Amino acid sequence: MPYTVKDILRIQVAPALGCTEPVAIALGAAAAVSLLSEKQIDDIEIWVDPNIYKNGLAVSIPGTGGLSGLDMASALGAFGGDAGLRLEVLDTVDEAAVSAARQIVDAGRVKVNLLRDQVGLLIRTVVRGCGQVAESVITGLHDNIVSLTLDGEAITDSDLLPISESSDGKSRLADLEAWLKKRSLDQLLELLDDLDDDDLAFLESGIEVNMRLADYGLKHGSGLGVGRTLERLVRQGLIKRDMITAARILASSAADARMSGVKLPAMSSAGSGNHGLTAILPIVAIEEFLAVNHLTVVQAIGLSHIITAYVKAYTGRLSAICGCSVAAGAGAAAGVTYLMGGTKHHIAGAIKNLAEDLAGVICDGAKGGCALKLATAAGTAVQAALFSLQGVNVSFTDGIIGRSPEDTMKNIGTLTTQGMIETDRTILNIMLEKQFSDV
Template identity: 85%
Template sequence: MHYTVKDILEIQVAPALGCTEPVAIALGAAAAVSLLPGKQIDDIEIWVDPNIYKNGLAVSIPGTGGLSGLDMASALGAFGGNAALKLEVLDSVDAVAVAAAQKMVKSGRVRVNLLRDQVGLFIRTIVNGMGHVAESVITGLHDNIVSMTLDGSAVRDHDLLPKARSADGKSRLENLEAWLKELSLDQLLELLDDLDDEDLRFLESGVEVNMRLADYGLKHGSGLGVGRTLERLVRQRLIKRDMITAARILASSAADARMSGVKLPAMSSAGSGNHGLTAILPIVAVEKFILVDHRILLEAIGLSHIITAYVKAYTGRLSAICGCSVAAGAGATAGVTYLMGGTKQHIAGAIKNLSEDLAGVICDGAKGGCALKLATAAGTAVQAALFALQGVNVSFTDGIVGRSSEDTMKNIGTLTTQGMIETDRTILNIMLEKQFSDV
């Protein structure tokens, strides 16, 4: 099976309002409620995999004034979500829905179950109302609703359900990722030749969407205020506004806004809004320092999405490693190198430089502190590109770095899927101990 860059953008890149884990939980609830006659909601029960649980635990939910929690996300989706909006399901939530969700959570009528041994993204939601029982199941992708049932009977024909799977029974994402894994860096770069005007307009919309978040975070000092603090340090001449600092400011400002629950969407990449911020904004920041045609910027962002998708095909959608660092970071450094006129060899070197630098960054859930990690990933992406362009390339004899950028990205995947399983469990246990302690 053959895919194009248009397929990659269609499957991997989409607007998302709020952190995608609580959003996916809200989507599951909204989908189930859409089946209920009368739409009365008596109680909700959800089952989620460890990584959905980890990433939905503490992050603020957009439009709620800072509310958080998996139970709250589910209740919000049930009372005010519009499942037809997919990853923007919470755009329709208003004050009435927030109040109803708070009341339901406070009364203990939303139960959250952690499936500790579940591998891969999984959300099952059951909603009871007026004697009826509606259920939805999401797997693989944050907006991939694979089944819906009402009173035990499967709903076959519904707009929210995916189109028929391929003859081998695999989803479009599974087939796309299998195809991506077979490609070389040369072939990934060649995909850019197929970008048409529609693709370029879509890539431009991603810049606009993510820049709105960055501008909001800078103006209001949202969340942890990492971006605004960096900007203040520049104005006080304590640090200098160079390419690296500019990239850090844009990425962290957008993360500040997004992680604090600002009701603005992000253009996601590989299923994550923060991946999308990292994949796009460092490249936008660098453009202001060089002389380059705007189309090249959009091509560079297209390459960033492609490389991000390539790495995620090996690491999986959610893991113990910070995907903003190792996946979107790899995409961003490839894009920055391309933007600055680098060759394939330069791009390969930049990816290896970044991987050596950031491979050990863990994912300890979505929260305000992610802005710090995005600042690091964005700055390192630019630094890795600049180093590669100056002939600095990590040797394949170093640690997990391979002979090629492809081998290096595969090694990152092996580290994630085989070496970090116990790390992921330990991270979650630490988070759970904090959650349930009396301190």
């Protein structure tokens, strides 16, 4: 079926409170608990795919004072989450919920199972309490609850079911991604013509949401303090505040805040809050350097989301490659080029420049250090655009670069889904060895 830009924004872009992997785990638990007649929880057991496991292992959970872990995320969702809030499920968590979650985790009554051979996003949660057994299953999208059961009986009338299924039962995300893969860059650019006032207002809200995170990170030096350190270096005259540095400061400041567990949502893109920060903030950062209408800035962000979704259609939702670098980075590069008046040729060049530069950046889980990667992705996106506008355009004879941006993205998808499977396993094994050596 044909899709519109409104469909892309609705399926791919949403506010998320906290890193989306532990948030998805919390959502699964909250959804299961909502089925129980009484909120008395005896034990919780979850099964997750390797990439959910990898990205939920070490990142701070918002509103907990720095707590982390898949077991803790599930317990917090169970005791304090509101499944109706989807990716903002943890917004209702209070001190009582944190205390209860600590107790059940410390008692060893939350069990996490790693499904090592699972391909694709999967979270299965079973909660037992008051003699009842409730189960939820999330697949495909971080908030796509596809199954709810209570004592073995399927629940079919819940408002939580499901957000991404079409009338024929197929995944809306799978349909959208299949449709996106058939689009050319020309056709993706034409989607911007269909942005209406509601779309523009939604995109503007994404700017506001992500800027709150960036402002917080700059003010408080949260997490690693990458953004605030860059700002300090500018003030000391050790580096210059140009377009590239401005983009790095905004994106990394927001990541500093988000990855340290600050209780502020991010506007996500393609299932990731950090993708959303990368897709939006570099474009916002360069507005002050240009004589442009703000409407064009918002349209450029729309293009960034579209390109990010397009790349993720090839690489998959979660993988061994850092999506902030290759997917949201490509989106930001396209958006920056568009904002600076570049043609389709320039946008294509910027995407290829970005891919040549960052295709090898790995994803080793969600954590405070992601702020460094977002700084790199944001700065490189602006650089890729500036280079393309100055005639620098990587040749298709170079490595994995294709003759077109479409072919380049296909090649990155092949690299991710076929070439880096063992890399992903190795990354996870290294992380697991570190985790168990500390026990």
